[in-house]
Each structure stands twice: as C-alpha cells, then as structure tokens.
Amino acid sequence: MTVMVLVAVKESINLSAKLKDKTDASIYCCGVCNSLFPGYKQMKPAMKNFDYSIGSIVKGSTNKLASRLLFLMVALSLTACDPGTPTGETGFSAGGAAAPLSQAEFNRLPAEQQYQVASKLYGAMFRGITAEEFFDLSGGVDNLQPRNSNFINDTRNKLSTNLSLDVISEYDKAIDGLDDELSNPDPDLARYSFDTRTDLEGNQRARQIPLARIKDYPISRDLYVNWMAYFLANTIMYSPAEEMESSDMLDVQRMYRFLHSNIKEKATIQQMVRSILPSLSRWRVARTPQNFALEAFENYLGLFQDGSLTEAEKLQSPIIASLPDSIENAGTACRDLFLTRASDDYLIGQTDFPNTTPKLILEQSFVITCSDVYDVVAGHSSLTPRAVEVIINYFFPGNKLRDKRLAVRQAIISSNPQTYEDIFSAILFSREYLLNAHRPKSFEENFLPFLDTLKWDVKANSGFIDERIFIFMATSTSSPTYLGGMGWNAMSLKIGRLPSVPLDALSFGNHHKAL
Incomplete structure (x- = not known):
C-alpha cells in the first residue's frame, strides 16, 4: 500500500503541470483515490473539504500538491484498513x-411452474413477464420450452448491474419529457403526467415519480434500487409520515432521495440508520426528545415497552425491563433539541441547556448528548435483526407463515447481512419464498405486472389508465386505482404500511374493483 501511495504521488508530481484548474485537479485526485481505495466514498465530507482547498494547490508549488496528496492518501489508506469501517460490498x-x-x-421444475416462479420474482418488484418473453412458442403451446435455461442467474446478474448514465438519462427524459440537460419538462413529450403545482409542500410528484421509474426502467439494479427505496419508504423505519401535521411532501421527497442515494452507494444498514436519526424528517415524525428516544428504540431495534412482565421475566429480559428508564435517559440526552412550532416551519431547534451528565441506556451504554444516542442505536446488536424482521414480515405475513418466516429470518441474520440490498436479495431469491410462501399481493404487485403481461403502453390511453396513471394511483382520492382507497397509502402513514395487505371489505372491494 505504501508503494502504491508513493507511486501515485510521483505520478501526481509529473502531471501537476497539466492540472489547469480546480476542477481538473479535483477529478484527478478523486480518480487516483478511487482506484487505490474503493471505499473512499465513505469519506465524502473529507473529499468535499479537499475539493474546496485544492484551488489554492494548483496555484502553488508542485511540492505542495504532492504533500497534500500524500497526506490525503495516507489518511485514506489508514481508513481503508480499519476493519470497523464497512463498505457495503460484502459478497453476501x-x-x-x-x-x-x-x-x-429451477430448471427441474415443469415449464409452467418455472413461469409461475419467474412471474412471482418479477411481480414482487412490480414488473411482469409475458409468456412470449419467457417461452419459446415455436413448438406450440403443447410443448412449452423456456427460452432461457439460465433465467435465475441472469435475473440476479441484471439486478446487480447498474445501467450507464446515458441509458438512465434516456429513460428519465422519456418519462418526464426532459431536454438533453435533463431539465425543462415538456408535458407534450412526457410519457406520464405528474403533479405540477407550485406549492412544494403539497406537490405530490415525489409520490408518483418512483412508480413511473419502476414501471419503465429495464430489469437492472437501477430499477431494483428505486423499488427498494419505495419499499423502505413505506415501512415504519423510514416512512416520512406525510399524514402528520408536522410533515409534508418535502419530507417525502427528502426521505425517498435519502433512501435511493444511500442504497445506490451500497451504504450499510448501520450507516443509513446513523444518518437518518438526526435528520429533519425523522424529528418531524418524533417531535419531542422523549418520543424520539422511544421511536428510535422501537423502529430500529425492535425494543418495545412491556408493563406486564413478571419479576422472573424482567430478569430474563433486563433491557426490556429497564426500557422506560432508557427512554427517559435518552430523552434527557436529547433535551437540547426540539421541533419548532408550525409558525416556525417545524424545524429542529436547540436550547442553551444541553445535558452534561452521563446517562445509562439499554443496560450497557452511557450517553451525554443526542449524538451519543444516535451512535448507540446505530451500533446496537439488535439493529440488523430488526431490519430483517421488518422487511421479511411483508413477504411472509400472518400466522400461517410464522414458522417459515422465523426460520428464514434467523438464517439471514446468521449470514450477517450488511446492507438492505443483502436482505432483499436473500428473501426474493430464496427457495422458501419462491416455492413455498403464498400471500395476498398488494395492488402494485397485481396491477403493474398485469399491465406488463398485457403489453400495455401509456400511449394506449385506456380510460383511467393513461398518462395520469401514477397521479391516479398515488394521489387522486376519486380514482378507482387510488392506493389510499385500499388502505395502502404510499409514503404517508406514520407506522408505514402493515405487513399484511388489507383485506377488510372496503379495501378489498376497492382493490378488486380497480383490477
């Protein structure tokens, strides 16, 4: 590693004369660092500071450039060698x-069952696959033969492969009617219509655009990332809770972008939770220090208060028994933070009276500030098991699937996933899910794959199913396809969507009517 650093510095000296301006220098440095240290992206703040200072470097001597590059690269090499700094690239x-x-x-299954499994895998991500795509129909329907004898492996590879920026740009331009600079949307050129209201706090576009991208992107990691972000934004862990007075559509947009960018960059579960806890969107949901502590323990660690514990049970579960004290103490550590009133736009405010006394939380950690609380929650041993639990509940819901759910959950936890993508991929491609888990599908899982299998195109303009399709699904309360009418509101509910698809008379009736 030392030799690599010295070679890089020598190269930088030779090329320093070619660095005409700050931008060239910054790009060059980032390129060198990325080639030497693939995990350097975790140090973006440091890189940002370096970018700001590099303008003075190019005006100075070559030695200054070499010195700063050497300093930065050595720091990065030490960071990269730190086993406690996860990169999110785990080969899970x-x-x-x-x-x-x-x-x-998969290949040993009858052809019809292979198609069922393929449709189940695609359908979970709101996509469909036609019989023509899956089967070679040249021999007739009495002799069905799959076109691809490597379907499972190919699908897994596609979901792990990013599209090029040029390809993504073409899809985004078509979806929104954008120009070559990815701006100036033209409704006449756009495939879909989105909310165009100028009231940013009420504009519903942030709820509509994810579905459009999931619908139009080809099977790829880019589709997968959008779908995972949409999925997580509808869970108790990351719901922006737009239904609350203190939250609005800007929180929906912020939360979705946070999830998308972090999943895209393969941020770990620990990193994402540590980043979301101090965010404005999270505080707008929690509102007070005490409630913030309670929800942090419940949402991300799965620790819930239980006042019915016997003395013997308290001895067996000391963390649960002491949870009321932990909530109070964590709230005290966060007492200098508060959410301002509506008239002040619900922002995070601070007092002049921070806590200065160490407080014990969760039986093993002392905290003084709210930042300490964030660190404890993000570093707790229950973090990953809770993440697996929240996600798997949607794929194996209810009492009938309880044994399968617990077995798959424990197997994934034992395999030590590092990212949410690890968890999703483990579930979706598992034998247990694809062959043995049967559950009611959500409306998105039924409706959008159905359109794919019918080869529907937005230009067909069939009744409610036209360019306004995602306005109707996500926003329009009078539409038959409105998700809220099925008890399945998108990125709205404080506790997120329940794991089981609502089957009450009204929700199921609207679901059935829409289809």
Missing part, C-alpha cells in the same frame, strides 16, 4: 432456510 450469501433457489432446481 444466505444459507439454511434462506438458501437461494439454484438454477438447476
């Missing part, structure tokens, strides 16, 4: 009850 593979369905197992 689950086993046991969460073992994936192998390609060989």
